[in-house]
Amino acid sequence: MTERKGVVTMGGNPITLVGPELKVGDKAPGFVVLDQSLKPVTLKDFAGKVKLISTTPSLDTSVCDLQVHRFNDEAASLPGDVVVLNISMDLPFAIRRFCTTGKIDKVITLSDHRDASFGQNWGVLMKELRLLARSVFVVDKDDVIRYVQVVPEATNHPDYDAALKALKELL
Template identity: 45%
Template sequence: MTNKNITFGGKPVTLKGTQVKIGDKAENFKALKQDLSEFDFYNETEGKIKVISVVPSIDTGVCSLQTQRFNEESTKLSDDVFIVTISVDLPFAQKRFCGAEGIENIKVVSDHKDLDFGDKYGFTIEEFRLLSRGVLVINKDNKIEYVEYLDEVTNHPNYDKALEEIKKLI
């Protein structure tokens, strides 16, 4: 199912699942941590303002910069904010990347195994089995307050708008 016109490198792609919108309840999802243990979204983020930074692969320029930007911004935010970057990269690659880039302030998890997040939130690119790019801001009660699905996957998200929405909830 195509939810909206998304392109990857200028070529149309198909997103699986149903895209979420502001006001929706954020569904729980499972992913893999870098040590291969389970990341349970609800359990890990209970009582927190949640930011989900969605990237296709941390080993590409824009994804790397997006992950670094949220890692840096997290130091300027309240301890009530939990930021997670999710991609379909293998947990081993994520661990290597985080070590090399000093990513210590946010959680980086893998949707590689089941695409649980990607399918539930409408971010799975059917043609490549990658996640599209976007950002979600979710309040402490798991209600979606902000969502951005980028029209062109290789573009940067609107960092300033996402940060503005986060700060409204603090």
């Protein structure tokens, strides 16, 4: 598995990313993650839809919490052929509690904790921490990546406006 250094820091400390560097125009790699009821979910489950995929290190932090809430608010006004996913290493039970208490009802929140298949296949697994680097991907209906943002400092917010602009250009 490819390892990449010098792409991301966490609290200023260099982190190694495991997996490929995905670029605009690449075919979206497959993955298997878990939903809140421990059911496997794959990229194919969203076939024919435009996808905004947000990844967060942990929903238990303020920046991750705000990131999911911001995308949840935005998702309310998006058409039915668009899905907004958030993937983290949080356990499905913790994700369910977070969504219930935070009233997250538009973003599909998923866990990569079992196999880290999303993190490894999409190149955002932080090796030293076994968490996902903060990132946003926009994938078109044909599963081609149209936008990639891996946030250089994992404790910072993504550029929400740029990600949403890329998403809306596909609608």
